[in-house]
Amino acid sequence: MKSQTSHWCARPQAAKLAASAIIAAALSGCANYAGIHSDKRMASAEQFETAHSLPAEHGRWPTADWAEQFGDAQLKALIAQALKDSPTLEQAGARLRQAQAFSETAKAGTLPRVDANYSLTRQQYSSTALVPPPYAGGWQTENKGVLTASYDLDLWGKNREALKAAVSQAQASEADEAFVKLTLVTAIARSYNQLARLYLLHGIAVREVTRREQIDRVTAGRIATGLDTEVERRTAQANLATSRAAVTALDGSILTTRYQLAALVGAGPDRGLSIERPTPSASDEVQLPDNLPADLLSRRPDIVAARWRVDAITHEVKEAKAEFYPDINLSAAIGLDAFGFGRFLTAASRTASVGPAIHLPIFDAGALRAKLKGRYAEFDYAVAAYDQTLIAALADVATQLGQIRSSDAQLTDAQAAQQAAQSADQLAMTQYRAGLTNQLTVLNADVAALNAEQAVANLEMNRRDQRIALASALGGGYVDTSSAPAR
Template identity: 25%
Template structure:
């Protein structure tokens, strides 16, 4: 019987050897900011990322919908699982830096018949062998930093995935808020169309009475009916749109919506979003999760160059085991039974057909690609913020102008209707004034939606709320 056990004094030595060496990664330098140092408009200084979404969105229904989506949205769930997957990959690459120690145990029995090797009879022989021990198998000594570069690449990929999950979270919050506002807007447009149908139906009924009395013409009656049918078509259209808006919200929330949802769906509410400080474009580098993710991806590509460079150098691996041998378990720890093996190996690339050089060229090109992607992410963010800032004053001005236009159209309609009833004007003037008023009211609702969405867009563009 033969038994083997590990020789422990070898492990500290090989561990020290594996942790020494250099790294061939290029020194990382953040690319120069590819945009202006200031936005087109002056804005307050501050960090919107520190403003939790619960403090930004003050509407109770909107907060309820956002909370449902953060708990149940499938895209966000997938993004979170991607983070867990990336974290596990980091652990795998970290483990490659340490020796893998395996415990083994086996027993072998063999029987050899007499006269197997010569003609002289030696009698049958039975052997029993028992093996047990620990050993290090094919552990790569990371002298050139290849494994550390791969570990760094995995770490940066994980951080990029984590930032992407935060970006998905911010986008989802904004999408839910905008979807709720869209539902409110379409619901208001539906109510406006229904009210218009009612008022125009009354006008049509009066015109028909006048027509039957010989006062109104066929043209007056046809024009009155035309306005009714047009408004009825709008009712059908907005009814369909409201249902689709509810379906879109249900998809974002990932679950059933509150039964009383439509009761509160209106833009005619006290919307008070807090002021959103924009700061400087350089602040976006640490605010916007998509930019943070792009920079981590760039760092991962930089680390990959180190691994590609290390492939040109010798690869040193180590196999070691140690222990003791004995004819029985009872004599395993007695003196004179020690045994060990130490088998280092080295592999030096001499000719590979240019594979290593091609891999290094690919790694360098990938870094240049990621630099361009990083710069594009900054430029996109800069544009998003500038566009949102441009809407702060213009939407308010447009909204005020449309409010005055609605008031003017209302007066025009009232005067035209009065003149028609007094027999001064024909019904065509009433019809034109009525359609103008209806169109202005629709534009006012659309502008109100645009103004509110602009505030949400600016909050998202600045990377707000991801620290909450």
């Protein structure tokens, strides 16, 4: 009796050993990701040499209303309208909402699911098949109502990594929206500054017309006294016509810029006709904030977006790795199933089921490995894109600062040249009236004065434009308030 009992006890043990052997054999033949990896790492701001190009000057970072310092109340109103009506911002907002919805979908994949189903089927059963009498050959109505529940155990974290990737993509889309906003505000501020430049040059051109009219009158008087000839008169008239044409050209450029501003704020061209001449504020000294390279990482929305994309693909890599392991899904169902209506709600019609479903990839012709290789390639691309974004941002700040410093140096000499040219122009005109010099000397002095005045105006407006670009390069008041991506 004892030996017989031992014999029967040994059978379950043998079954367990056999099952273990089968599982081990299956696992040994399963798809695996051995040899697939990446050693790419995101660059840090500190590894780039910036001490001389971006010195610490104890300056301040731009504030959220940074663009208002470059214009007047009209510029503020244009920016407010753009933030409200611009289709460009609406597109960015739609992309953000789409990313957020995708993250909600990914979150649903980590939670249990419950469904209710009901079906009513009227069917004639074959009298020569599997269905026995009395149903064979007759029509029957089947009522079936089932409540099902399922839950993926997610033992290897595939669904959790998918959720983390979706959340990071949503964070990237949020930073993208901020970058689109920054780009739009920068475009409006720079276009507004261009409008101010055109009005400034227009005023210079109008004054030049007045000077050319004066030269024409003096030339007419000199012809009457025999000091000049008809050649000088025609020359004066040609120069006057050229100056008037310059005014007309600037009128066209001003109108075009107004239309451009209207489009930027999301309005029709008639909105541009109501834009008045800008009254920009005076320019001031530019100083860079301290700890610039490191802090720029959280101040530039494009850098923040690139960083979140690296984080998202990192989780997608982990998700792809988890697909190499078995999936275990628990499911259960309870309901009622009966022929006809009379017995549908009775205890005898109850039906129930419960059990696990296991999926184990064994041979897929390399599909999972190829997918993981693709994810690693995307990861390498995202890291390279982040590094390029960081390098471009540092170069952007350094370039705008260098241009501002160059404009400051040029302005000193240009203003001195303007004063000298204006004095020479006035002296030449005085001598021309007195008959002490000829028209060519007057025209040369006038052109020199005009060029010097235009040069100063352009340098001043260039410097303002460069300051706008620098404030934008420093993030335009953006600060990343999201939690740092997990590593």
